Amino acid sequence: MLSPHQTRSPTPLSRLCALGVPDARAELERLVPEGAGWTATDVDNLGHAPGRWPAALVRPAALVEAWLDQTRGLQALESRWNAEVAALVRRDGQWQALDVHGEVLAQAPVVVVAAAFGSLAILEGQHGLDASALPIRPVQGQLTMAPLVGEPLAPRPMRNNGVFVPAYEDSCLPPAWPSRVWAMGSTYERGCQDTTVRNSAHERNADSLQQMHPLAATELRDRLANGELLGWAQIRCASLDRVPMVGAAPDVPALKVMMQEAGHRRGRVPLADTPRLPGLYLLTAFGSRGLTLAQWCADWLAAQMNGEPSSLPDSDRDLERAMDPARFAWKIARRQDA
Numbered sequence: 024m025l026s027p028h029q030t031r032s033p034t035p036l037s038r039l040c041a042l043g044v045p046d047a048r049a050e051l052e053r054l055v056p057e058g059a060g061w062t063a064t065d066v067d068n069l070g071h072a073p074g075r076w077p078a079a080l081v082r083p084a085a086l087v088e089a090w091l092d093q094t095r096g097l098q099a100l101e102s103r104w105n106a107e108v109a110a111l112v113r114r115d116g117q118w119q120a121l122d123v124h125g126e127v128l129a130q131a132p133v134v135v136v137a138a139a140f141g142s143l144a145i146l147e148g149q150h151g152l153d154a155s156a157l158p159i160r161p162v163q164g165q166l167t168m169a170p171l172v173g174e175p176l177a178p179r180p181m182r183n184n185g186v187f188v189p190a191y192e193d194s195c196l197p198p199a200w201p202s203r204v205w206a207m208g209s210t211y212e213r214g215c216q217d218t219t220v221r222n223s224a225h226e227r228n229a230d231s232l233q234q235m236h237p238l239a240a241t242e243l244r245d246r247l248a249n250g251e252l253l254g255w256a257q258i259r260c261a262s263l264d265r266v267p268m269v270g271a272a273p274d275v276p277a278l279k280v281m282m283q284e285a286g287h288r289r290g291r292v293p294l295a296d297t298p299r300l301p302g303l304y305l306l307t308a309f310g311s312r313g314l315t316l317a318q319w320c321a322d323w324l325a326a327q328m329n330g331e332p333s334s335l336p337d338s339d340r341d342l343e344r345a346m347d348p349a350r351f352a353w354k355i356a357r358r359q360d361a
């Protein structure tokens with residue numbers, strides 16, 4: 024679901040989401056016919072920030088395919104699928120992505136690591152980039168779905184502890200899927216990286232649904248008993264402060280040296296002065312908000328990489344620091360300097 028992130032008072036994440044939602048929606052409208060990958064709706068918030076908010080139900084693969092088609096059309100895309108990057112090394116001014124046998128999968132002077140939680144393993148060991156400088160965590164989740172037969176049980180989606188989607192229709196779902204489904208999700212398992220679909224997670228979704236719509240929860244449990252549920256379990260990637268990591272990778276040892284220099288002792292290192300690894304960027308840690316944040320963050324990062332002026336108004340420039348992948352390295356360096 025693409026929807027606003029409602030909080031009592033604005034946070035960096037809610038402000039980023041406020042920028043991301045209209046951007047993602049515009050991309051959907053530009054590239055994917057409504058009904059063939061997304062559909063506009065409203066969502067009733069029942070818990071905190073109660074009210075009805077505009078939203079969209081999205082099959083992310085439809086948007087990703089549209090982006091890939093567009094890039095292929097520009098003849099600007101060479102893809103290597105199912106190729107796991109085991110390490111990234113810098114040789115002769117190029118970043119080389121190596122497979123597990125040390126063979127070069129691809130190389131370029133500029134690299135964006137956008138592998139969610141897998142980004143840590145790819146970057147670990149580069150100039151002090153470790154789990155303390157890049158504190159990202161896996162948060163496994165499972166979505167429960169079932170074919171929709173007859174009328175939906177509610178007029179629109181509702182959210183409290185999870186989101187209940189009473190109906191989603193899509194003319195382009197994979198052939199093995201029913202064209203109408205209802206869904207409830209999702210579970211949160213911090214630290215878990217297992218993507219097995221489990222009945223126990225369906226049951227947890229039923230418990231969350233019980234508070235919102237007891238009749239739908241009964242249907243979920245009936246379908247679970249009859250083995251009629253579909254499930255999707257995957258890994259979110261969350262940073263320690265829940266804000267994405269977007270920008271140039273820091274050179275941690277050089278940053279530590281800089282922090283020891285007079286003038287930087289107590290203050291913050293200006294963004295422009297932060298030592299960076301040449302040509303290495305991160306675009307990761309979207310947590311539960313990838314649909315909302317990916318397009319806007321990627322666009323912002325591309326502008327940075329091209330040396331274009333930031334699209335952010337002055338009042339929002341603090342968000343650049345909030346999502347800077349160097350922010351945790353600064354904290355470590357400052358502590359060591361104290």
Ligand SMILES: Cc1cc2nc3c(=O)[nH]c(=O)nc-3n(C[C@H](O)[C@H](O)[C@H](O)COP(=O)(O)OP(=O)(O)OC[C@H]3O[C@@H](n4cnc5c(N)ncnc54)[C@H](O)[C@@H]3O)c2cc1C
Nearest residue numbers: 024107108138139141164165209257309311312313314315
């Ligand atoms: C159950 C569930 C429900 C969700 N619901 C929503 C929702 O309603 N709305 C929303 O906005 N977001 C939702 N999310 C979150 C959303 O899916 C993520 O925020 C989004 O997928 C992040 O996009 P990404 O491209 O950064 O990472 P991913 O989509 O995780 O993609 C990372 C890719 O990197 C690849 N990779 C990893 N390591 C390597 C390596 N070493 N070499 C090569 N490739 C590698 C992986 O195979 C993967 O394809 C949900 C997530 C889950 C699990």
